[in-house]
Amino acid sequence: MKPAAVHEFYRRLRELNPEPTTELKSVNVYTLLVAVVLSAQATDVSVNKATAPLFKIVDTPEKMIALGEAGLKNYIKTIGLFNAKAKNVITLSKILVEQHGSQVPRTREALEKLPGVGRKTANVVLNVAFGEHTIAVDTHIFRVGNRTGLAPGKTPLHVEEKLEKVTPPEFKRHAHHWLILHGRYICKARSPDCWRCVVAEFCTFKPKTPAPDPAEAKAKNNKKLKSTPAKKENLTIFPRSGLPVGPKK
Numbered sequence: 001m002k003p004a005a006v007h008e009f010y011r012r013l014r015e016l017n018p019e020p021t022t023e024l025k026s027v028n029v030y031t032l033l034v035a036v037v038l039s040a041q042a043t044d045v046s047v048n049k050a051t052a053p054l055f056k057i058v059d060t061p062e063k064m065i066a067l068g069e070a071g072l073k074n075y076i077k078t079i080g081l082f083n084a085k086a087k088n089v090i091t092l093s094k095i096l097v098e099q100h101g102s103q104v105p106r107t108r109e110a111l112e113k114l115p116g117v118g119r120k121t122a123n124v125v126l127n128v129a130f131g132e133h134t135i136a137v138d139t140h141i142f143r144v145g146n147r148t149g150l151a152p153g154k155t156p157l158h159v160e161e162k163l164e165k166v167t168p169p170e171f172k173r174h175a176h177h178w179l180i181l182h183g184r185y186i187c188k189a190r191s192p193d194c195w196r197c198v199v200a201e202f203c204t205f206k207p208k209t210p211a212p213d214p215a216e217a218k219a220k221n222n223k224k225l226k227s228t229p230a231k232k233e234n235l236t237i238f239p240r241s242g243l244p245v246g247p248k249k
């Protein structure tokens, strides 16, 4: 992609969302680190559900150590790989207390020495908590980088290095979130919504996904409604429109 196109690509994403941030919920830098560790191979939504009650009682490494591995598992058992993650969170909390004065370190080197913290997690923490211009390449950014031609690469590190190189300085602070959100909601893995994509004209992906046919979209929607929890909510499905019309008698 040519530099002028890259600039316009980011400018349009910025226009949609001038101050993007992570969708992971946290109450301080320590809980952000914990949330990011828990989010490996899990959705932000599932992590937020588990951490909402957890972070009400645990917001420091000392409190996490006091809660203990078994106690932590009770909070996070709905998240994938929770056994290994609980172990990592307790161990990293002990390291923070013993080696970093209970603070989250600000360097990539120190962060990557913590259990469960790889380059991607370190990049997220450095970006969100400390305002560093890092770009953490997750599955969404890897896909967007390759599909669009913005930063093609065979590995997440290749894509990260290319993004570092091509992203204009004025966009570096938020590039990470713009690209993640674009990948999560528009340039989706199975079928990208090219028809409503603001950067489509710069993207090399072909063929672009056309806008859904209104009749097909309606039929799909009706089908969805028929299989939704209407029954659970004690609603009756009106047979022609497929819309729930009221409580079952």
Ligand code: SF4
Pocket (backbone or CB within 6 Å): 147, 148, 186, 187, 188, 192, 193, 194, 195, 197, 198, 199, 200, 201, 203, 204, 205, 208, 209
């Ligand atoms: S045009 Fe399609 S493939 Fe390209 S960035 Fe937009 S949604 Fe993704």
